[in-house]
Amino acid sequence: MSLLIYILLAFAVFFTMEGITWLTHKFVMHGFLWYLHEDHHQPRGRFFEKNDAFFLIFAIPSWLCIMLGLMYQVYWVVSIGAGIAMYGAAYFIVHDIIIHQRFKVFSRWNSTYVRAIRWAHKMHHKHLDKEDGESFGMLFVHKKYWEKVRKEKQLNPNIK
Template sequence: MWYVLITLLSFALMECVTWLTHRYVMHGFLWFLHEDHHRKGPGFFEKNDAFFVIFAIPSWLCIMLGSMNQAYWVVAIGAGIALYGAAYFLVHEVIIHQRFKWFTHSRNRYVRAIRWAHKMHHKHLGKEDGESFGMLIVAKKYWDKVRRDEKLQHVKPAESK
């Protein structure tokens, strides 16, 4: 039971790690790796994809070294990081950027809110003045935008005479 809780806590804490890394590292001294994600060029792969490997290393080390030393709480941390990586892949690469055309049309409010938040993040082409650096948690203003859009879609235009 404790290992499951440690895994879930590690998963949750990864949102904080992701926000901080995205804001201060990816939009900071490693901008040269992240820039092509904001200014899409030709081809399927981006230098930004290197962050998959960068984030996978601590997960792999925790799982491997924890297993070797029978420190299963460390394995649980590695599993939480790995689960977050899987969620990142599904949400960021598949749902938001649709690099894989698995879920292209969704009416789900969360999906629409997270896509809008990410769109607002990408409106900034430089490393400064960014917003919405998280991945799974969506700020209230983006939820509000989606709700307003839903209300507008349900209002029928007045008939002209």
């Protein structure tokens, strides 16, 4: 297979991960593994949360695909691992740095996209328990949040 096919496969996995993340967030994190995710909705004031364990849970398949794919020279498996890793990096930047500002690197970003994801995530976090949640995805924001941000910008033209 050509390098282009491996790259396209990695990007296909990247975009597929949003759906997998949505399903996992709704049915696993707000389901039987709520005890790990709960402190993310009800912060205890610590830098690290039990919820951070999901970083490892999601990193293991990526690492295994990359490592075993390279060891056995099955490069389409490496592409799958790379796609998962790329999504994990994007998720970390969007969720932990841009939305929750755990690291003050991009704290001044205020584009329409950033405001839309922050609003969607705020609506997700308004639910302190595992039931009645909304907005379980991360990188792709539902149209209603974009519309809310656009309407806000029309009412207040000084928003950039």
